[in-house]
Amino acid sequence: MLSVKNNEVVEFSSTLLNQFADIVGRFPEGRQKSALLPILHLVQAEFGWLSPDAMNKVAYYLSIEPIEVFEVATFYTMYLLQPQGKYVLEVCRTGPCCLVGAEGIMAHLEHKLGVKEGEVTPDGLFSWRGVECLAACGYGPVLQIGPAYTFYENLTADSVDQLIDDLSSKTI
Amino acid sequence: MARKLLLTHIDVPGIQTFDVYRQNGGYRSVEKALKTMSPDDVVEEVKKSGLRGRGGAGFPTGMKWSFLAKPEGVPRYLVCNGDESEPGTFKDRFLMTHIPHALLEGMIVSSYALGAHTSYIYVRGEMMPQIRILERAIQEAKAAGFLGKNILGSGYDLEIYVQPGAGAYICGEETALLESLEGKRGNPRIKPPFPAIAGLYGCPTVVNNVESIAATVPIINDGGEEYAKIGIERSTGTKLISASGNLVKPGVYEIELGLPVEEFIYSDEYCGGIANGKKMKAVVAGGSSVPILPANLILKTANGNNRLMTYESLADGGFQTGSSMGSGGFIVFDEDQCIVRNTWNFSRFYHHESCGQCSPCREGTGWMEKVLHKIENGHGDLSDIELLWDIQRRIEGNTICPLGDAAAWPVAAAIRHFRDEFEWHIKHPADALIRNYGLAHYADPLVPVVS
Numbered sequence: 001m002l003s004v005k006n007n008e009v010v011e012f013s014s015t016l017l018n019q020f021a022d023i024v025g026r027f028p029e030g031r032q033k034s035a036l037l038p039i040l041h042l043v044q045a046e047f048g049w050l051s052p053d054a055m056n057k058v059a060y061y062l063s064i065e066p067i068e069v070f071e072v073a074t075f076y077t078m079y080l081l082q083p084q085g086k087y088v089l090e091v092c093r094t095g096p097c098c099l100v101g102a103e104g105i106m107a108h109l110e111h112k113l114g115v116k117e118g119e120v121t122p123d124g125l126f127s128w129r130g131v132e133c134l135a136a137c138g139y140g141p142v143l144q145i146g147p148a149y150t151f152y153e154n155l156t157a158d159s160v161d162q163l164i165d166d167l168s169s170k171t172i
Numbered sequence: 173m174a175r176k177l178l179l180t181h182i183d184v185p186g187i188q189t190f191d192v193y194r195q196n197g198g199y200r201s202v203e204k205a206l207k208t209m210s211p212d213d214v215v216e217e218v219k220k221s222g223l224r225g226r227g228g229a230g231f232p233t234g235m236k237w238s239f240l241a242k243p244e245g246v247p248r249y250l251v252c253n254g255d256e257s258e259p260g261t262f263k264d265r266f267l268m269t270h271i272p273h274a275l276l277e278g279m280i281v282s283s284y285a286l287g288a289h290t291s292y293i294y295v296r297g298e299m300m301p302q303i304r305i306l307e308r309a310i311q312e313a314k315a316a317g318f319l320g321k322n323i324l325g326s327g328y329d330l331e332i333y334v335q336p337g338a339g340a341y342i343c344g345e346e347t348a349l350l351e352s353l354e355g356k357r358g359n360p361r362i363k364p365p366f367p368a369i370a371g372l373y374g375c376p377t378v379v380n381n382v383e384s385i386a387a388t389v390p391i392i393n394d395g396g397e398e399y400a401k402i403g404i405e406r407s408t409g410t411k412l413i414s415a416s417g418n419l420v421k422p423g424v425y426e427i428e429l430g431l432p433v434e435e436f437i438y439s440d441e442y443c444g445g446i447a448n449g450k451k452m453k454a455v456v457a458g459g460s461s462v463p464i465l466p467a468n469l470i471l472k473t474a475n476g477n478n479r480l481m482t483y484e485s486l487a488d489g490g491f492q493t494g495s496s497m498g499s500g501g502f503i504v505f506d507e508d509q510c511i512v513r514n515t516w517n518f519s520r521f522y523h524h525e526s527c528g529q530c531s532p533c534r535e536g537t538g539w540m541e542k543v544l545h546k547i548e549n550g551h552g553d554l555s556d557i558e559l560l561w562d563i564q565r566r567i568e569g570n571t572i573c574p575l576g577d578a579a580a581w582p583v584a585a586a587i588r589h590f591r592d593e594f595e596w597h598i599k600h601p602a603d604a605l606i607r608n609y610g611l612a613h614y615a616d617p618l619v620p621v622v623s
Contacts, residue, residue: 026333028247028290031373033355037338041297068355075357075527076338078297094259095460095517096416096503132341132521133259133460134298137416137501138423149300 008051012061016046020061032062036072040079045147049080077131078146085120085127087167090144093130096137101155105141106130108157112164125168174441175402177390177410178383179426182270188305190312193273199318201392202280206326209392214285218388220396222408227253227344227381228459228499230483233388239368240286241376249377250288251353252279252385254295254302255337255344258459259521260501263412264382266424268295268302271386272309276332278385280318281392283330286378290331293382294349297338306334341525345573346379348527359527360573381499383412403429407482411500418506420444431481433457434471437504450506454589457486458498460518461578463585464511465495491585510607511593515586516544522579533576536567540583547594550601557594561587 012020020039027034036058043054050073059066073079080088091097091106106117109128113121120127136142139153143160145167152163176182186192193199205214219234240248252275256264268275275293283291295303310332313319321329335353337343343352347361350372371377387409391399400408407429413436416422421444427436437452438445446452455470456462473479474489483497505514523537540563543556564580571577587594597604 026331026335028373031354034335034353036355037297037352038336041336041338062355064355071357072338072355076297076340078339093517094521095514096260098514098517099417099503099505099509131298131339132524133257135256135262135265135296137260137262137503138414139262140416144298147300149298151301 008047008053010043010047010051010054010057012043012057013046016042017061024062033064033068036062036064036069037076040069040073041147044078044080048086049083083120086125087127087145089126089128090131090134090146091128092132092134092136092140092142094133094137097134097140097142100140102141105143105155105157105160108160112161126164174426174428174431175410176426177399177402178267178274178386178412179271179424187271188273188309190273190309190316193271194316197393198273199277199280199313199316201389202277202284202318203324205281205284205392206324206328211285211287214281214388214392217391217396218285221387221391221399222396222403222406223384223387223391223399224406224408224483225381226383226387226411226500228258228461230497233380233384236368236380237282237286237378239366240378241369242287243376247290247373247375248286248288249372249375250279250283250286250291251346251349251372251377251379252291252293252382253344253346253349253379254293254299254382255341255349256299256382256499257296257341257344258461258499258501259518260416260456260503261414261459261499262416263414263424263500265299265302266414267382267386267412268299268306272302272305273313274386274389275306275382276309276313276319278388279332280313280323280330281388282378282380282385283332284328285388288378289329290333292353292372293332293334294343294353295334295336296343297336300336303334303336310334340527341521342527342573342575345575348573349379350377357527359529360575362572404480404482405484407484407497411481411497413481413500413502415443415502415504417504418447418450418509419504420447427481429480429482433479433481433486436481436502443504446504446506448506450508452504453507453509454505454511456501456503456505456582457495459501460503460521461574461581462496462498463491463494463581464505464589465493465585466589469493469589470495491581492588495585510548510604511586511590512544512548512597512604515583516541516548518582519544519579522575526575526579530571530576532567532570533579536563536576537579539563540567540579544583547597548604550597550605552594552598552601554595554598556598557587557591 023035055069059069141155223233224230343358348358352358367377452467474493519541523541528534564583567576568580
C-alpha cells in the first residue's frame with residue numbers, strides 16, 4: 001500500500017533533466033512513457049526515495065497521468081516509497097543463497113545494526129531488507145547497496161561487520 | 173578439456189574492452205553477415221544450428237525468428253531478455269559482466285537477420301553494474317563503426333539501447349517484459365497475438381535470451397552445421413550452466429550438451445563434488461521452477477541410463493522421474509538441507525513475484541506459502557500435504573503466463589519425492605523447529621522461536 005508521511009517538494013536539476021531527455025530519445029516519438037522506469041531510477045538515486053511530489057513531476061515531464069507513475073512505482077520492488085537509511089543493505093533471501101547461509105547473515109545484520117528489517121538506524125545511516133533472488137547464486141550469500149547496486153559476495157559475519165564499519169567511517 | 177564457444181577468451185585480460193575482444197577475433201560474425209550474407213541466410217544458418225532458446229523454454233531460435241511478421245512500413249524490434257532472476261540462474265549476469273561484446277556482437281547479427289534497426293537489451297534493474305558495462309561497450313562498438321548509421325559501409329543502420337528493469341521476476345516472461353519496456357507494470361499479455369506479430373508498441377518483435385543471442389556469433393562464424401555437430405540429438409551446441417548450492421566449486425560453466433550429469437557434479441573440471449565431504453541429497457537442474465530430483469534420479473534416468481545434460485535426458489520420464497534443462501540453473505542440496513524449508517522458500521519467492529493478474533496464481537501461491545510455512549514451523553497436519561497437492565494442481569495450467577506452473581511444479585515435485593520429509597515435520601514439530609533454530613523467526617515473526 002502506498003503510504004506516505006512526507007510532503008517533500010523536489011526540484012529536478014538541469015543535469016537530471018538532461019539525463020531524462022537522453023533516455024526519452026531512445027524511444028520512438030510518442031513512446032516517451034518507455035522512459036519511465038529508468039527515469040524513476042535516476043530520481044530515486046538523486047533523492048533517496050520516490051516522494052509523491054517527485055512522482056507527480058515525473059508524470060508531468062513525461063506527459064502521462066500521475067496514476068501511471070504510481071502504479072509502476074508500486075509494482076516494482078526496487079522503488080522505495082518511504083525514506084530509508086542512507087545505505088539500504090539488500091540481502092538475497094532466496095533458496096540458493098539460503099543454502100549457504102543467507103538467513104544467518106540476515107540475523108547477524110539485525111544484531112549488528114540493532115534494527116529490524118525495514119527500520120532505519122537512529123543515526124539515519126542504515127536500513128536493511130531481504131530481497132528475492134539477486135541472480136548471483138553461485139557467490140552467495142550476497143547483498144547489494146543502492147543506488148549504484150554494488151555487490152558484495154560470499155558474505156560472512158566478519159565481512160558484513162567490515163562493510164558496515166567501512167560505510168560508517170566513510171560518513172564521519 | 174571441453175570445447176568452449178562463448179567463454180573461449182574468458183581468461184584473456186581486458187576481454188571486456190572492444191580492442192582486446194576484437195584482437196581475439198571479436199566481431200568477425202558481423203563482418204561476415206553484413207558483407208557476405210543476406211538476412212535470410214543468417215536465419216537459415218541459425219535454423220541449421222538447431223539452437224534452442226537458452227532462457228528456459230528451449231524453443232528453436234531459428235524457427236522463432238522465421239515467425240516474425242514483415243509488413244511494409246512497420247518497424248521490427250529485437251529485444252534481448254536480460255531480466256535474469258530465476259533462483260539458481262546467474263549465467264547471463266556472468267556473460268554480460270565478463271564478455272559484454274559477445275552479447276553486442278550477437279545483437280548486431282541477430283538484428284540484421286530480423287531487419288530491426290532499433291534493438292533493446294532489457295536488463296534486470298539490480299544489475300546496474302552490468303548495465304554500465306553494456307553501455308560502455310555500446311559506446312566502444314559505435315566508435316568503431318559497428319553500430320549506428322551504415323555499419324561497415326553495408327548500408328545497414330542499427331542502434332542498441334539498454335533498458336533497466338526495477339525488480340520483478342515476472343518481467344522475464346517475454347510479454348511482461350514488453351509491457352515493462354513500454355513503461356507499464358509487468359503484467360503478461362494474453363497470447364495470441366504472439367510478439368512476432370504484435371510485440372513492442374504493437375510491432376513485430378523477437379524476444380531472445382542473452383545466451384541465445386550470444387550463441388549466434390559462433391554459429392555465423394563457423395556455420396550452423398558445425399554448431400549442430402556439437403551436442404546430442406536435438407540438444408546441439410554448448411550451454412552455460414550456473415551451478416550453486418552445496419558444491420565445492422559453484423560458478424558458471426560452459427558445457428557441451430550431452431555431458432553426463434555425474435561428471436558435471438563430481439569432476440574437477442566442473443563443480444568438484446559436494447562441499448565439506450557430504451553426500452548429495454537432491455538437485456534442482458534448471459532453475460527453481462523445474463522439479464527437484466533426489467540424488468539417485470538426477471544421476472540415472474527412468475531406464476537406468478546415465479542422465480545427460482541435455483534437454484531430452486533431463487526431462488526423461490517427464491515429471492514422474494524427470495525434470496528439465498530450464499535456464500541451466502543447477503542447484504545442489506547436501507544431505508543436511510531441509511527440503512520442506514527450501515520448498516517454502518521457493519513458494520515465498522513465487523508468491524512475492526506473482527503479478528496478481530490471475531486468481532489461481534495470486535491466491536494459490538500465497539496459500540501454498542502459508543501451508544508450507546505452517547508445516548515448516550511445526551503447526552502442520554497430515555491433511556496439509558493433500559491440500560498442497562490440491563492447490564498446486566489447481567494453479568498449474570490455469571494462468572495467463574507460466575509463472576503459475578513455475579510456482580506449482582516445485583511443490584508437486586517436493587511432495588512426490590520427499591513426502592516422508594513433510595510427514596516427519598508434521599509428526600515431529602519440535603525436532604523440526606530445533607533443526608532450524610535461529611532461522612525460524614525469519615519465516616514469520618508471529619511464530620515464536622523455540623527456546
